Each structure stands twice: as structure tokens, then as C-alpha cells.
Amino acid sequence: MMTTPHSTSAGSTAEPFAGQAAGQPPTKKVGRYGMLPRLAGNSYIPLGLFARVPLAMLTIGVLTLVTAISKSYAVGGFAAGSVGVGAAIGAPLVGYLADRLGQKPVLIVAAVANALIVGAAVVLVYATDEFTPAATWAVLVTTLLAGATSPQVGPLSRVRWMALSRKLPKEQRAAVVDTALSLEGTADEVTFVLGPALVGLLASLVAPWLPLILAAAMTLTLVTLFAIHPTHAAAGTRRSASGNAGYVPRESVNWFKVAVPVAGMLCMGTFFGSSQTALTAFTGVHGSVDQAGLMYAVMGASSAVAALSVAYWPAAFTHAWRWVLAAALMSAGAAAFFLPGSLGTMIVVLLLVGIPVGPTMVTIFSVGSVIAPPQWMGTVMTALASGIVAGTAVGSSIAGALAQSSGYQAAFVVPVAAAGTLLLLGLVTAVVLRRTTD
Numbered sequence: 168m169m170t171t172p173h174s175t176s177a178g179s180t181a182e183p184f185a186g187q188a189a190g191q192p193p194t195k196k197v198g199r200y201g202m203l204p205r206l207a208g209n210s211y212i213p214l215g216l217f218a219r220v221p222l223a224m225l226t227i228g229v230l231t232l233v234t235a236i237s238k239s240y241a242v243g244g245f246a247a248g249s250v251g252v253g254a255a256i257g258a259p260l261v262g263y264l265a266d267r268l269g270q271k272p273v274l275i276v277a278a279v280a281n282a283l284i285v286g287a288a289v290v291l292v293y294a295t296d297e298f299t300p301a302a303t304w305a306v307l308v309t310t311l312l313a314g315a316t317s318p319q320v321g322p323l324s325r326v327r328w329m330a331l332s333r334k335l336p337k338e339q340r341a342a343v344v345d346t347a348l349s350l351e352g353t354a355d356e357v358t359f360v361l362g363p364a365l366v367g368l369l370a371s372l373v374a375p376w377l378p379l380i381l382a383a384a385m386t387l388t389l390v391t392l393f394a395i396h397p398t399h400a401a402a403g404t405r406r407s408a409s410g411n412a413g414y415v416p417r418e419s420v421n422w423f424k425v426a427v428p429v430a431g432m433l434c435m436g437t438f439f440g441s442s443q444t445a446l447t448a449f450t451g452v453h454g455s456v457d458q459a460g461l462m463y464a465v466m467g468a469s470s471a472v473a474a475l476s477v478a479y480w481p482a483a484f485t486h487a488w489r490w491v492l493a494a495a496l497m498s499a500g501a502a503a504f505f506l507p508g509s510l511g512t513m514i515v516v517l518l519l520v521g522i523p524v525g526p527t528m529v530t531i532f533s534v535g536s537v538i539a540p541p542q543w544m545g546t547v548m549t550a551l552a553s554g555i556v557a558g559t560a561v562g563s564s565i566a567g568a569l570a571q572s573s574g575y576q577a578a579f580v581v582p583v584a585a586a587g588t589l590l591l592l593g594l595v596t597a598v599v600l601r602r603t604t605d
Contacts, residue, residue, distance in 0.1 A: 199346040199478055206331045206343070207398050216354045218393040219320040221382035223362025225285070226250050226559055227443055227460050228378040229310050231366055232289065234447065234456060235375045237298045242306075244444045244567015249307040251440065251560025253314025255553040261319045262549025265326075270402055270545075274318050274394035281316040282387040288313050289376050314556065318390045322548035323402070325351050325532065329544060330401040348536065349478035352529035356474050359467030363443075367460025402545070425547055427592060427599050428534045429554040431490070434589040435528060436558020438497070441566035441581030442466070443559075445504070446513075448570035448578055454510050465514050466521035474525025486537065489530045490593035496523035497586040504579040527589070534596060558585070 204212060226247050234243030264273045288309040295302045328347035332340045366378040447459040480489065500520035507513035532551060539547035562585065566578040 199342065200350065202343060203328075203347060203350060206334065207327070208396075211396060211398055212350070212354075214389065214393055214396060215320060215324045215351075216357060217385070218318075218389040219324075219354065220358045220361050220365070221281075221386040221389070222254075222317050222320070223358035224366050224378055224382040225313065225317065226440070226556075226563070227363050227463065228366045228370075228382060229288070229313070230443065230447060230563065231370050231456070231460065232292055232375040232379060233306065233310075235370070236292050236295070237303075239298065239571065240444070240448055240451075241567050241571040242298055242303060243447070244563045244570070245303075246306055246310050247440065247444070248560035248564035248567070249311040250314035251436065251556040251558070251563065253311035254317050255314075255557030255560065257315030257317065258319050258322070258549040258553035258556065259546060262322060262545040262547075265319075265323055265402075265549075266543065266545040269399065270323050270327075271394050271399045274320075274323070275391055277316050277318040278386050278390035278394065281313065281318060281390075282383040284309065284313045284316055285379055285383040285386070289379050293376065317556075318386065318394075319549045319552055320390060320393055321351060321355055322552045323545060324354075324393075325536075325548050326545045327398045327402045329536065331398065333401075344536070345533070346478040348533055349474060349476075349529050352474040352477065352525055352532065353471050355528060356467050356471035356525045359439075359464070359470065361464075363460035363467065364464040365460070367458055367462075367464070370460070371455065371458065424538045424599055425535070425550065427596055428531045428538065429550055431531045431534075431589060431592045431596070432551045432554030433558040433561070434585045434592065435524075435531070436555035436560075437562035437585040438501070438524075438558070438582045438589070439555070440559035440562025440564075441578065441585065442504075442562070444563045444566035444570060445575050445578035445582065448566075448575035449507075449513065450510070452575060453508070453513075458510070462510065462513065462517065466517040466524065469518045469521035470525035470528075472525070473522045474529050477526050477529045485597075486530050486533050487593065487597035487599075489526065490534070490596050491590065493523040493527040493530060494586060494590040494593045497527060498583070498590050501579075501583045501586040504582065505576060538599075 229250050230243045230247035233246040234240060237243060261273060261277060288306070291309050292306055295306065298306075325348060328351070329344055332343050332347070335343055365381070369377045369381065443459065443463055446462050447456055450456055450458045450462055477489075497520070500516070500523065503516045503520065507516055532548070535547050535551045536544070562581055566581045569581065570578040
């Protein structure tokens with residue numbers, strides 16, 4: 168059973184759910200997922216979902232735009248990779264500032280800056296007549312800044328749920344946090360469906376610039392609304408205590424332990440980035456490059472459905488062995504990337520590969536919540552998210568270069584290697600968690 172944020176004393180009375188008057192008993196029993204809107208309010212879950220869609224659009228939107236304009240898979244892959252590098256640098260900084268200053272001001276500043284920089288990147292790409300080394304570097308720097316300013320809605324939403332869980336009786340908290348993390352994992356996967364699908368649809372029907380402009384507009388509006396949502400107060404700071412949820416900082420982060428799930432997220436990101444880029448090359452041969460986002464969304468669809476199931480997995484099935492099992496299935500599925508010779512058969516493979524992806528992500532975030540002290544939860548959660556985007560940068564860059572030089576078959580080697588490494592890290596996690604609980 169995973170640990171939960173700092174709890175109140177056994178004799179304390181839990182605070183009422185959002186929208187429920189103090190002292191008023193629940194009118195009816197609700198299921199695990201039905202309890203979440205009562206904690207955060209009915210608007211929070213859809214807002215948290217759609218506020219993270221722009222980030223899911225950014226990497227593949229840049230990949231699609233730069234590849235279409237430059238006519239080079241390598242340049243497109245490096246541009247998408249620079250988004251990941253920027254986010255890998257910026258995400259932990261956003262999390263640290265949110266831990267120290269509160270989420271509201273940090274998210275608002277990030278939303279405004281990101282919208283402006285993404286718009287500037289689109290203008291710069293279209294203004295580049297020839298992708299000389301100097302012009303390419305200018306594009307890479309701009310896309311790096313776009314990644315660095317990306318608002319970290321997903322990780323900070325997880326922190327809010329952990330803080331909100333303190334309103335519940337002690338015996339309910341672990342189940343609610345598990346359910347919330349499963350929901351957040353599903354939300355991430357749904358955005359992996361919506362984001363690439365929107366990019367593929369808008370780029371193919373209108374123009375490759377439209378997805379990024381839409382992403383900038385959504386960031387400016389939806390992330391700002393997320394920032395000012397009343398739940399930000401639950402994850403706020405106190406003058407007398409440091410920490411995202413007002414916890415007294417009695418414990419420092421053991422970064423060696425944190426490095427294991429971060430490395431796992433690095434592999435997840437490498438899997439995502441290389442799969443996106445390899446699929447872009449695959450669709451370029453068997454269809455159109457603009458269809459890559461729609462193809463990638465297929466894997467996200469099955470992954471999102473599978474992630475929801477994690478809340479109902481038995482507690483006896485520990486996080487470490489969940490990781491091992493899901494990563495083993497990912498490795499087997501990734502090997503099937505080499506088989507398809509048409510878009511139809513690739514869709515079947517993507518559906519199967521996606522099934523273990525969502526549970527793996529949920530499990531790794533759960534491992535992070537076990538290892539991280541509560542007052543550093545925002546920093547650790549954004550560090551995990553930065554592992555994903557850094558891995559996306561690595562995967563996009565390596566797979567893009569391989570696709571350009573040797574074709575899409577060579578590019579698919581990268582997600583296979585990433586899944587295999589993820590399996591090894593799952594075994595390491597079993598050792599780390601055992602020592603943590605000893």
C-alpha cells in the first residue's frame with residue numbers, strides 16, 4: 168500500500184467535501200471515482216483535462232510543422248526534441264517555484280509566456296526560407312523556450328489531489344489518492360489522444376500552423392482558469408511552513424531514490440518520442456505525414472482506458488510488480504512495430520501496445536508519491552514529468568536521425584530499447600521500495 172500525505176490526528180474530524188455544508192452527512196454512498204468531484208468540485212476534472220491538452224499538442228505539433236516546412240525528418244525530430252529539452256529544464260523549476268510561491272502565480276506567468284513563445288515559433292518557422300544551420304538553430308532555441316515555459320498542469324494537479332485528500336478520514340486517504348492518480352494518468356493519456364488527433368486533423372485539413380496557434384490560445388485561457396480554480400488554495404504555501412500543501416519540512420528528498428522513477432519516466436518519454444517520430448516516417452511511406460498524429464492517438468486511446476482500471480487493482484499487487492508486468496507487456500508489444508506494412512495493420516498494433524502504457528505511467532507516478540516527502544511533492548512530480556519530456560527529446564532526436572538515414576524500420580528500434588530498459592528499472596524499483604518499507 169502506498170504512503171499518503173501528512174495526516175491529521177486520529178481523533179480529528181474530516182473537513183466536508185467541496186459543495187457540502189459543514190456537518191452535513193453524505194446523501195448517498197458514492198464510488199471511488201464519484202468521490203473525486205465532491206473533493207474538488209464538478210468543474211475541476213474537465214478543466215484539469217483540457218488545460219493539459221496544449222502541452223500534448225506541442226511536441227507533435229512542432230514535429231509536424233517543422234517537418235512539413237523543412238522537408239526533413241531529422242530537423243523536425245530535433246525541433247520536437249528541443250521542446251522536450253526545454254520542458255525537462257523548466258518543469259522542475261516550475262514545480263520548485265510552485266512549492267515555494269504557490270501554484271496560482273507560477274501557472275499564470277507560465278501560461279502567458281508560453282502562449283507568446285509558441286506563437287513566435289510558428290512565425291519564425293514560416294519566415295525561414297531555407298533551413299541553414301543558423302536558421303535551424305534559431306528555430307531550435309525558440310522551441311526550447313516553448314518547452315521550458317510549458318505550464319505543468321498534470322503534475323501540479325496530482326499535488327492538489329494529495330492535498331485535498333487530507334479532508335478525508337485517515338482510512339480513506341490511500342484509496343482516494345490511488346484513484347486520483349489513476350484518473351490523472353487517464354487524463355494524461357486522453358490528452359495523448361486529443362492532442363495528436365487535433366494536430367493531425369487540423370494540419371491535414373487546414374494547415375500545419377493551426378494546431379500550434381490553437382495550443383497557444385488554449386494555454387492562455389484554460390491554464391489561467393486552472394491556475395485560479397479554488398483548489399489551488401489547498402496546495403498553497405504558508406508563511407510559517409514551506410511546502411506545496413503547507414507541510415512542515417521535516418524531511419529532505421532522497422534524490423537517489425527519486426532517480427529511479429525519474430529514469431523510468433525518461434524511458435517512457437523515449438518510448439513516446441521515438442514512437443511519434445517513427446510513426447511520422449511510417450505514415451510518410453504508407454500514407455501522409457499529416458496522419459501521424461491520428462495514428463499515434465490510437466495508442467493513447469487504449470492506454471487511457473487501461474489506466475482507469477488501476478484504481479481497482481488489488482493492493483496486494485504492489486507497485487513494483489505492477490511496473491514489471493506492464494513494462495514486460497510494453498516490450499512485447501513494441502517488438503510488433505516491425506510487423507505492419509500498412510496503416511490498417513499498424514492501427515491494430517498500436518491498440519495492443521497502448522494497453523500496458525497507461526498502467527505503467529500511473530504506477531511510476533505512484534512510486535514517486537511513495538518516495539517523495541509531502542513538502543517536496545510538487546518538485547518531485549514535475550521532475551517525473553520532466554523525465555517524460557526529456558525522454559521525448561531523446562527519442563525524437565534519435566528516431567528522427569535513424570528515420571532520415573535508414574528508414575522507419577530502424578527508427579522503431581528506439582521504442583523497443585526504451586521498453587526493455589523500463590522493464591529493468593521495474594526490477595530495480597522492487598529493490599528500492601523494499602528498502603523504503605523495511
